[in-house]
Amino acid sequence: MFIAMNRFRIAPGFEEGFENVWRTRDSHLESVPGFSSFRLLKGPSSDEHTLYASHTIWESRAAFEAWTESDAFRKAHAQASAPKGTYLGHPELETFESVVE
Amino acid sequence: MFIAMNRFRIAPGFEEGFENVWRTRDSHLESVPGFSSFRLLKGPSSDEHTLYASHTIWESRAAFEAWTESDAFRKAHAQASAPKGTYLGHPELETFESVVE
Numbered sequence: 001m002f003i004a005m006n007r008f009r010i011a012p013g014f015e016e017g018f019e020n021v022w023r024t025r026d027s028h029l030e031s032v033p034g035f036s037s038f039r040l041l042k043g044p045s046s047d048e049h050t051l052y053a054s055h056t057i058w059e060s061r062a063a064f065e066a067w068t069e070s071d072a073f074r075k076a077h078a079q080a081s082a083p084k085g086t087y088l089g090h091p092e093l094e095t096f097e098s099v100v101e
Numbered sequence: 102m103f104i105a106m107n108r109f110r111i112a113p114g115f116e117e118g119f120e121n122v123w124r125t126r127d128s129h130l131e132s133v134p135g136f137s138s139f140r141l142l143k144g145p146s147s148d149e150h151t152l153y154a155s156h157t158i159w160e161s162r163a164a165f166e167a168w169t170e171s172d173a174f175r176k177a178h179a180q181a182s183a184p185k186g187t188y189l190g191h192p193e194l195e196t197f198e199s200v201v202e
């Protein structure tokens with residue numbers, strides 16, 4: 001089992017707009033081979049930012065990497081983006097393999 | 102749905118010993134109210150360390166917090182620890198609420 005988390009630092013006051021982008025977009029993930037589940041997670045907040053992470057579970061790293069090169073990936077990332085000022089820096093991708101369950 | 106991740110930076114060469122601690126310990130989690138699932142995740146490696154994260158899903162933040170004050174928590178954390186030199190710094194706890202599923 002493989003988990004991909006993309007970490008986003010969101011400017012104070014922009015949280016709701018950011019969440020709405022995820023609520024309303026069509027991820028096209030359900031039909032992707034090896035896809036298991038998607039969630040958007042809200043993490044800790046400070047005066048400077050709120051941490052969010054997209055959290056996607058896959059059967060394997062290979063399934064995730066195949067998706068990143070697919071039409072479904074391009075479609076999901078070609079949709080409406082968040083308001084200007086939402087993001088503090090670039091998202092940071094972290095990937096994990098499950099080693100003990 | 103609530104996720105608690107504890108992030109560990111492990112010294113090069115100590116990965117297997119660290120994983121074994123998690124493989125062999127009795128977490129006492131199955132009987133804890135509100136507990137859903139546990140995994141140990143292996144993240145990216147660099148010359149300096151390998152990132153691991155314990156990844157525990159709960160029904161709610163309240164269920165997680167009740168567990169941290171329980172006998173089950175004390176028992177799980179009173180067991181054999183990893184070899185000296187395993188940890189680079191303290192673990193960092195990050196907690197998340199699922200906001201879009």
